[in-house]
Amino acid sequence: MSPPDAGPAAGGDTVGRARWRTRAAVVLALAAAPAAVAVVAALAGRPAGTVGALAAASLGVAGVGLVHAAKALPDTAEEEHPRAVHGPSLSRRRLVRGGGAALGVAAAGGASVAAAGRNEEATRALRTTAWSKGVGVVTAEGEAVRADALAVGDALTVYPSVAILAADAQVMLLRLAPGTLDGDAGVGIPDGLVAYSRLCTHMACPLGLYQQRNEVLLCPCHQALFDVADGGRPIIGPASRPLPRLPLAVDGDGLLVADGPFTDAVGGGFWGRP
Amino acid sequence: MAGLQPKRLIALGRTRAQGVARGAAAKVFPTHWSFLLGEIALVSFVVLVVTGTYLAFFYDASGDTVTYAGSYAPLQGVPMPAAYRSVLDISFDVPAGLLVRQVHHWASLVFIGALVAHALRVFFSGAFRKPRRLNWTIGVTMAAAATANGFFGLGLPGDLLGGTGVRIAYGFATSVPFIGPGLGDVVFGGEFPDPALYHRMWQLHVLVLPAVLAVLLAGHLALVAAQSHTQHAMAHRARHRVAGSRGWPGYALKTAALSAVVVATLVAMGALLQIAPIWLYGPFNAADATVPAQPDWYLAWVEGSLRIAPSLDLRLFGREIPGSFLSGVVLPSAVFTALYAWPYLEAWLTGDHEAHHEAERMRDRPVRSALGVGACSFLGVLVAAAGHDVQGLLLDVPLQQVTRAYRVLVLVVPPVAAALTWKLCRDLAAGDGAADAVDGPVAVGTGAGTDADEAVGEAPVDEADEARVAARGERR
Numbered sequence: 001m002s003p004p005d006a007g008p009a010a011g012g013d014t015v016g017r018a019r020w021r022t023r024a025a026v027v028l029a030l031a032a033a034p035a036a037v038a039v040v041a042a043l044a045g046r047p048a049g050t051v052g053a054l055a056a057a058s059l060g061v062a063g064v065g066l067v068h069a070a071k072a073l074p075d076t077a078e079e080e081h082p083r084a085v086h087g088p089s090l091s092r093r094r095l096v097r098g099g100g101a102a103l104g105v106a107a108a109g110g111a112s113v114a115a116a117g118r119n120e121e122a123t124r125a126l127r128t129t130a131w132s133k134g135v136g137v138v139t140a141e142g143e144a145v146r147a148d149a150l151a152v153g154d155a156l157t158v159y160p161s162v163a164i165l166a167a168d169a170q171v172m173l174l175r176l177a178p179g180t181l182d183g184d185a186g187v188g189i190p191d192g193l194v195a196y197s198r199l200c201t202h203m204a205c206p207l208g209l210y211q212q213r214n215e216v217l218l219c220p221c222h223q224a225l226f227d228v229a230d231g232g233r234p235i236i237g238p239a240s241r242p243l244p245r246l247p248l249a250v251d252g253d254g255l256l257v258a259d260g261p262f263t264d265a266v267g268g269g270f271w272g273r274p
Numbered sequence: 275m276a277g278l279q280p281k282r283l284i285a286l287g288r289t290r291a292q293g294v295a296r297g298a299a300a301k302v303f304p305t306h307w308s309f310l311l312g313e314i315a316l317v318s319f320v321v322l323v324v325t326g327t328y329l330a331f332f333y334d335a336s337g338d339t340v341t342y343a344g345s346y347a348p349l350q351g352v353p354m355p356a357a358y359r360s361v362l363d364i365s366f367d368v369p370a371g372l373l374v375r376q377v378h379h380w381a382s383l384v385f386i387g388a389l390v391a392h393a394l395r396v397f398f399s400g401a402f403r404k405p406r407r408l409n410w411t412i413g414v415t416m417a418a419a420a421t422a423n424g425f426f427g428l429g430l431p432g433d434l435l436g437g438t439g440v441r442i443a444y445g446f447a448t449s450v451p452f453i454g455p456g457l458g459d460v461v462f463g464g465e466f467p468d469p470a471l472y473h474r475m476w477q478l479h480v481l482v483l484p485a486v487l488a489v490l491l492a493g494h495l496a497l498v499a500a501q502s503h504t505q506h507a508m509a510h511r512a513r514h515r516v517a518g519s520r521g522w523p524g525y526a527l528k529t530a531a532l533s534a535v536v537v538a539t540l541v542a543m544g545a546l547l548q549i550a551p552i553w554l555y556g557p558f559n560a561a562d563a564t565v566p567a568q569p570d571w572y573l574a575w576v577e578g579s580l581r582i583a584p585s586l587d588l589r590l591f592g593r594e595i596p597g598s599f600l601s602g603v604v605l606p607s608a609v610f611t612a613l614y615a616w617p618y619l620e621a622w623l624t625g626d627h628e629a630h631h632e633a634e635r636m637r638d639r640p641v642r643s644a645l646g647v648g649a650c651s652f653l654g655v656l657v658a659a660a661g662h663d664v665q666g667l668l669l670d671v672p673l674q675q676v677t678r679a680y681r682v683l684v685l686v687v688p689p690v691a692a693a694l695t696w697k698l699c700r701d702l703a704a705g706d707g708a709a710d711a712v713d714g715p716v717a718v719g720t721g722a723g724t725d726a727d728e729a730v731g732e733a734p735v736d737e738a739d740e741a742r743v744a745a746r747g748e749r750r
Contacts, residue, residue: 020523048370052377052545056538063534070527077524078517079302093408096493100415111460112453119456125465126448126455140561157561167467167560198561203445203580203598204466205438205563220565221438222581223663223673236674238597240585268445269596271454 019072027065034058123272127265130163131246137173137195137256138164147190147250150175155210157198160258168266170198171246172207172217172228173256180215180229188247188259195246196232197266200224202239204267217243241269299522304503308399310532311392317536318385319487325378326480332368333430334360335476337469346553354557357472358432361552377544382424384540386572389417397616397646399633401504403626407617409497414613416490419483421572426479428570431550432472437558439569440475441466442580446602451590467560504633566664571657578659579605582680609653637706640699648692655684 038054137145138161145158156173163169178192196217198207205221215229224237232243244266247259265273303309336356342349344359345366364371393413396402402410429440444466448458463470502516519525543549555564569577579601588595620642621627636643658665659680666676 020527024527048373049545051370052373052541056542056545059534059538059541063531063536063538066527066531066534070524070531073519073524073527076517077302077520078515079300080515096408097411100411111457114460115453115456117456118459119453122448122455122459122465125459165561168465170561203442205441206561208561208563209565220563221442221567222577223677234585237677238580238583238585240587240597268448269594269598270445270448270458271451271593271596271599273594273596 020069023069023072024066027062027069030065031058031062034061119272123270126168126267126270126272127274129169129262129266130160130166131169131171131258131261133258133260135258136161137171137248137258140165145173145256147193147254147256149256150193152177152192153212155212158195158256168199170206171195172198172210174210174228176215176229181231188245188249190248190250190256193248193256194228195248196226196228196243197246197262199267200226200239201234201241201243202237202268207243297521299520301499301521301525302516302518303521303525304505304516304518305528306506308395309503311388311395313529313532314536315385315388315392316491317533318381318388318540319491321381321537321540322378322385323484325374325381326484328374329364329371329378330480332360332364332371333357333476335430335472337432337467337472349553349556352557355432355469355472357430358552358557361431361433365553373541373544375544376547376549377540379427379549380543380547381540382427383570383572384536386417386420386424389413389420390572393417393613394646394650398636398643399504399506400630400639400642401633402617403630404617404621405629406497406501406504409494409501410617411614412490412494412497414610416487416494417613418610419486419490423479423483423487424570424572426475426483428573429475430472430479431552432558433550433552434555434558434562435550435552435564435567437467438563438567439573440471442598442602445596445598449596449599450603451593451595451599467558502631504631506633506635566661568660568664574660575609575653575656576601576606578656578662578680581662582656582659582677582684584681612649636695637699637702640696640703643699644692644696647695648688651691652684652688655680655687659684 034054035058038051038058041054042051137158139145139156139158142161142164144161145156150156150173152175154175158171158173159165160169173193173195176192176194180192181189181194196207199205200207200219200221202219202222202224205219207217207219207226209218209220210216210228211218215227216235217226217228217232218224219226219237219239222238224239225235226239226243227233227235228243232245234240234242241264244262244264246262249257249259251257334356338356339353340356340359342352342354342359342362344350344363346362349362361375364375366372396410396413425439425443428436429443430436440462444458444462447461448454450457458466461474462468463474505516505518519528556562568574580598583597583601586597586600588597588600662676662680663673665671666673669676
């Protein structure tokens with residue numbers, strides 16, 4: 001086997017030691033200069049960014065200088081590798097591993113039990129919104145929307161009068177040229193006014209970008225594209241479901257109201273979606 | 275409990291007392307640069323704790339709607355969550371608040387970056403092998419905790435970008451089979467967005483996860499101290515010996531220098547480089563999202579997979595499995611399971627159950643190196659894909675084509691990178707073998723085990739190795 005350690009640094013290279021101490025002292029003195037300027041700048045009320053940059057400069061000088069100082073030291077020492085020590089003993093190893101695994105299982109189990117207990121109610125909440133037959137259509141400011149409010153090509157974000165700004169009830173109201181939408185999609189689309197859920201069916205991001213020219217809604221999060229002229233069908237990107245549609249009707253005063261709830265659960269995919 | 279006999283306990287206690295009090299100064303630390311990566315992570319963690327403590331003095335973990343009346347004029351009179359207002363106050367009215375906030379955010383990016391670089395060093399040099407498998411497990415857990423904590427940190431300010439990220443995480447929770455909606459309700463405090471969220475994220479961000487990280491860090495370092503580092507085999511160094519500099523003064527000086535440089539860099543970044551200007555994003559509002567929206571880099575692989583995953587319509591027990599389940603739950607679970615399992619998997623695959631104290635070179639383990647590079651390039655493509663909308667805009671390429679390109683790249687790049695790595699490793703190792711045969715031993719990393727790679731390795735490598743070991747008379 002190898003002889004016991006007698007590395008050059010064990011006894012110490014006195015010349016190297018003296019030199020690193022000198023160098024370290026010089027370095028700290030040099031670093032003190034920008035530090036002092038930083039303190040003065042801070043006291044003088046200079047912006048925190050300036051003070052921070054000066055403090056960083058001081059630390060940087062100290063760091064680089066200490067590397068220089070360390071180079072004065074003899075670099076090589078050797079010792080026997082602590083081969084005998086294989087970390088904690090087997091029982092402690094088991095304790096750590098078993099304890100960690102038990103903690104993880106307990107946390108996951110507890111969360112699962114709690115989640116299972118809340119699942120039915122939470123699923124119902126995800127499936128429903130404040131929209132139902134006869135609920136008034138209003139803007140974010142709460143103003144009722146008239147059936148003749150939008151010109152062809154216009155878009156407006158609207159909410160149910162009973163839950164203004166509710167995240168899951170936001171709707172993109174669009175007026176398409178009459179005849180744009182095909183077939184039975186026309187039910188609940190008075191005079192080309194079509195209303196889609198404004199939540200992407202991928203991850204429920206708000207569909208804030210309406211491209212009038214191509215009649216598409218774009219999701220800013222993961223770039224799913226929906227064709228509003230084709231029943232809200234996803235055409236590009238990660239979404240797989242069409243946008244739920246809100247059937248509309250016009251009441252006696254010429255104001256828009258919902259003609260029922262959304263055609264499907266709004267938002268991204270969740271377990272138990274119909 | 276055979277390991278806890280009194281004699282052994284006393285011996286253990288003595289070893290520890292000596293190890294801490296006297297041993298540290300004489301302990302030999304390797305000097306290779308790659309051993310500093312873990313230290314950079316350590317220093318960044320300390321910076322995070324210090325800056326985070328300062329920020330905690332002023333942060334208000336409340337989702338109550340308030341009206342802003344602070345010194346940032348464009349947002350005066352705007353309704354917003356109280357949490358967002360407090361971060362605006364930190365940025366504009368608290369002394370050095372913006373500086374500390376920016377240092378904190380930069381330090382989080384550097385922390386996880388250094389952590390990943392450190393893990394790569396450990397992986398590719400085989401330092402995770404027995405007896406260090408437990409420490410690898412601890413490290414992987416720290417990476418998971420750090421990533422989660424970074425995510426909560428992004429959500430805390432209540433800005434539009436962070437809120438969008440939390441909304442996506444809520445989607446992941448509700449996508450879990452059987453209990454998804456209930457899980458979202460329990461974890462996020464109700465249907466998103468819920469004001470209770472800020473309190474939860476806050477407790478997790480400043481108490482639970484930092485405590486987990488601190489405990490794991492202590493265990494990690496204690497194990498390193500007990501087991502020492504793995505080191506590359508060198509011609510001048512006998513096997514089973516550590517070469518480097520002593521704890522005092524050499525290592526202490528270098529660590530002080532490194533700490534100063536890391537802190538200096540982080541403070542300089544915080545002072546000079548803007549990050550997360552939340553006043554430009556605006557407060558979170560369920561009807562808006564920022565464009566473009568990219569998360570911090572360590573979350574980007576999940577974001578990228580969300581963007582390029584095909585819109586599959588998978589079903590289980592007659593129910594739809596949302597695409598977000600694959601990207602947000604299956605992918606991260608698979609990555610971390612693979613990380614946890616690898617040391618055991620490799621031992622099982624190679625039949626090498628021995629303890630190892632020598633670091634290996636990538637070329638001497640072509641299969642492991644190829645798998646590692648393949649996995650890294652897979653995640654790398656996903657990270658790049660997280661910016662695919664911006665790239666399409668810059669290159670003036672339609673988004674659809676960028677998406678398609680990434681769908682191809684994510685399948686093609688990893689096997690190609692793995693194959694190239696394997697070939698490169700084999701060629702380099704063969705070159706070493708030839709050089710050894712002519713010039714005698716230089717620096718060759720050798721595993722003591724019976725790796726499958728070696729079984730098919732070039733003959734000269736093994737012969738040269740045998741010769742060198744025999745010459746030293748160190749055959750076990």
